């Protein structure tokens with residue numbers, strides 16, 4: 001089964017992508033980037049989505065960058081609860097699940113995991129590319145060890 005890391009700003013659309021990936025790939029971890037809704041809510045949405053699948057092995061969740069690398073006119077980015085609902089899941093509010101995010105930063109997880117599995121871990125990037133950019137900036141040597149980088153979006 002293909003090994004992947006999913007980088008997501010989990011709201012309803014990404015929840016479907018995460019569910020699909022959990023069904024079809026060996027998901028080594030889920031990393032969270034600031035994007036669609038409030039960052040901590042994205043983390044909770046990812047944890048909730050993973051729990052729905054009741055995975056046999058724990059799928060760890062790592063917090064990454066909450067803010068963009070660059071902004072042009074504003075201090076930060078704007079979230080879009082007007083599109084995804086107050087909690088990012090179409091106004092549905094779910095209880096917090098038992099699993100909590102890991103302590104390690106998302107980009108350190110990406111770097112370590114890729115280095116430990118050279119040529120085996122593809123990245124599924126479905127959020128703003130902040131975590132991917134910062135991981136590659138911190139350790140460009142991992143580029144040669146990532147077989148595929150799939151991007152939906154690219155802000």
Ligand SMILES: [Ca+2]
Nearest residue numbers: 009014126127
């Ligand atoms: Ca997304």
